[in-house]
Amino acid sequence: MSQDSDKHELKIGICGLGTVGGGTFNLLRSKHAELTRRVGMNLNITHVATRNPADSLKNSGVKVSTDVFAVANDPGVDLVVELIGGFEPALELVLKAIENGKHVVTANKALIAVHGNEIFAAARKKGVVVAYESAVAGGIPIIKALREGLAANSIQWLAGIINGTSNYILTEMGENNRDFPDVLKEAQAKGYAEADPTFDIEGIDAAHKLAILAANAFGTGLDFDRVYTEGISHITTSDIAYAEELGYRIKHLGISRITEQGIELRVHPTLISDQTLIANVNGVMNAVVVKGDSSGSTLYYGAGAGAEATASSVVADVIDIARSNRESCQQALIPPLAFDKLQGEMRILDIEEIESGYYLRIPAKDEVGVMAGISQVLTDYGINIEAVIQKEPGYDESEPNIVPVVILTAPTVEKNMNVAIKAIEEMSEVAGKVTRIRVEHFDGENE
Numbered sequence: 403m404s405q406d407s408d409k410h411e412l413k414i415g416i417c418g419l420g421t422v423g424g425g426t427f428n429l430l431r432s433k434h435a436e437l438t439r440r441v442g443m444n445l446n447i448t449h450v451a452t453r454n455p456a457d458s459l460k461n462s463g464v465k466v467s468t469d470v471f472a473v474a475n476d477p478g479v480d481l482v483v484e485l486i487g488g489f490e491p492a493l494e495l496v497l498k499a500i501e502n503g504k505h506v507v508t509a510n511k512a513l514i515a516v517h518g519n520e521i522f523a524a525a526r527k528k529g530v531v532v533a534y535e536s537a538v539a540g541g542i543p544i545i546k547a548l549r550e551g552l553a554a555n556s557i558q559w560l561a562g563i564i565n566g567t568s569n570y571i572l573t574e575m576g577e578n579n580r581d582f583p584d585v586l587k588e589a590q591a592k593g594y595a596e597a598d599p600t601f602d603i604e605g606i607d608a609a610h611k612l613a614i615l616a617a618n619a620f621g622t623g624l625d626f627d628r629v630y631t632e633g634i635s636h637i638t639t640s641d642i643a644y645a646e647e648l649g650y651r652i653k654h655l656g657i658s659r660i661t662e663q664g665i666e667l668r669v670h671p672t673l674i675s676d677q678t679l680i681a682n683v684n685g686v687m688n689a690v691v692v693k694g695d696s697s698g699s700t701l702y703y704g705a706g707a708g709a710e711a712t713a714s715s716v717v718a719d720v721i722d723i724a725r726s727n728r729e730s731c732q733q734a735l736i737p738p739l740a741f742d743k744l745q746g747e748m749r750i751l752d753i754e755e756i757e758s759g760y761y762l763r764i765p766a767k768d769e770v771g772v773m774a775g776i777s778q779v780l781t782d783y784g785i786n787i788e789a790v791i792q793k794e795p796g797y798d799e800s801e802p803n804i805v806p807v808v809i810l811t812a813p814t815v816e817k818n819m820n821v822a823i824k825a826i827e828e829m830s831e832v833a834g835k836v837t838r839i840r841v842e843h844f845d846g847e848n849e
């Protein structure tokens with residue numbers, strides 16, 4: 403850490419100068435004078451590590467390495483900003499920085515969700531901070547809101563659009579009827595997607611972020627392995643159109659809720675009423691609704707990805723650390739997670755135990771009595787039908803002999819719905835797999 407002589411300077415090392423690293427470098431440099439005035443401390447980039455150093459770095463006065471460990475081992479660095487992404491060498495790098503007594507700021511949700519328990523234990527031992535605001539919902543200060551703004555609440559549930567790439571794809575499919583691969587390519591070109599875009603479209607990135615949100619909201623450990631994870635790759639433009647006909651939008655949501663039975667941790671496409679605020683969050687924007695027992699429901703909205711928005715959160719973490727250094731706080735302003743002691747073992751519910759409404763799209767054959775048969779199966783399992791759409795044969799051009807039947811059900815336990823779906827698929831009048839999308843109504847979301 404800094405010597406007394408330079409305690410008014412925070413020496414920053416940045417590892418990785420891609421989308422977020424480049425944005426962070428530019429933000430810290432372009433706002434240097436203003437940030438110094440606000441924080442009362444020089445936020446100086448002293449060392450960067452990048453694979454292919456740009457010529458413009460040569461005369462920048464910043465030390466440049468190609469090896470990220472040169473930054474973690476540099477005595478002229480107080481704080482390491484990890485923006486290389488992935489697990490290796492990011493984990494080793496972060497642990498090395500901590501071992502060397504340096505604070506860490508990272509945007510790497512995969513790393514925090516999967517290895518956070520180990521990283522925070524090491525940081526606690528060394529008395530350094532590991533901050534990760536930029537890892538969840540890009541530019542939205544959601545970690546700060548949970549940790550500070552809502553600190554007096556018991557959180558009852560949270561739900562969010564927390565993957566910008568998926569939201570961008572669903573929005574473009576719905577509004578402009580565009581093809582999935584085409585929109586994904588565009589999201590990649592804009593720097594929104596992960597290095598491996600299956601993380602975005604299969605829900606893994608959202609599951610990383612949900613694990614981090616839930617740990618902050620409910621004081622649990624990081625339980626990424628227990629997050630039920632489903633992506634958007636099976637959603638069709640027809641599903642989006644049918645949902646709209648019924649007054650709903652399809653959004654990829656991360657949901658965590660405390661129930662009497664345990665805690666829900668799940669990410670999946672979800673039908674939500676088009677009258678809710680969150681249903682109208684489009685493009686790369688993210689939004690998180692948090693229901694506190696005192697605050698009621700609160701909504702946080704902003705850009706979920708992109709160089710500048712994400713850099714805003716990286717630099718906010720740098721500023722928090724600078725302030726806690728400057729004020730010689732006894733305790734770091736940013737604790738490892740929201741709670742010093744984790745809540746006792748809280749049972750994480752299996753997806754089969756969760757109750758929700760369902761949207762079912764059933765590929766029926768054009769035969770007499772098919773609708774009566776489907777209704778009978780649902781009645782047999784005690785599942786109420788709330789709405790039905792039945793189209794004429796050939797409505798869906800890709801399946802000319804099929805009569806699509808779309809049903810919205812009242813809430814039921816998933817285990818019950820699984821057996822009902824199996825029974826429907828076994829009907830001779832049904833031609834294939836049933837598409838199922840969960841439906842949610844959040845109490846108080848629009849208050």
Ligand SMILES: NC(=O)c1ccc[n+]([C@@H]2O[C@H](COP(=O)([O-])OP(=O)(O)OC[C@H]3O[C@@H](n4cnc5c(N)ncnc54)[C@H](O)[C@@H]3O)[C@@H](O)[C@H]2O)c1
Nearest residue numbers: 418419420421422452453485486487509510593707708712
């Ligand atoms: N792009 C976003 O909008 C966004 C938003 C929030 C969080 N994140 C997270 O931020 C991190 C960085 O994402 P990005 O979009 O900036 O990725 P990126 O691919 O644009 O940048 C990563 C950079 O790190 C460099 N790098 C990787 N390994 C290295 C190594 N061993 N040594 C030196 N350089 C190395 C790469 O060459 C690249 O320039 C990831 O963890 C990502 O999940 C990204």
Ligand SMILES: N[C@@H](CCO)C(=O)O
Nearest residue numbers: 565566567594596707
């Ligand atoms: N790939 C992520 C980046 C922001 O975390 C997304 O699309 O949301």
Ligand code: NA
Nearest residue numbers: 535538539542
């Ligand atoms: Na954030």
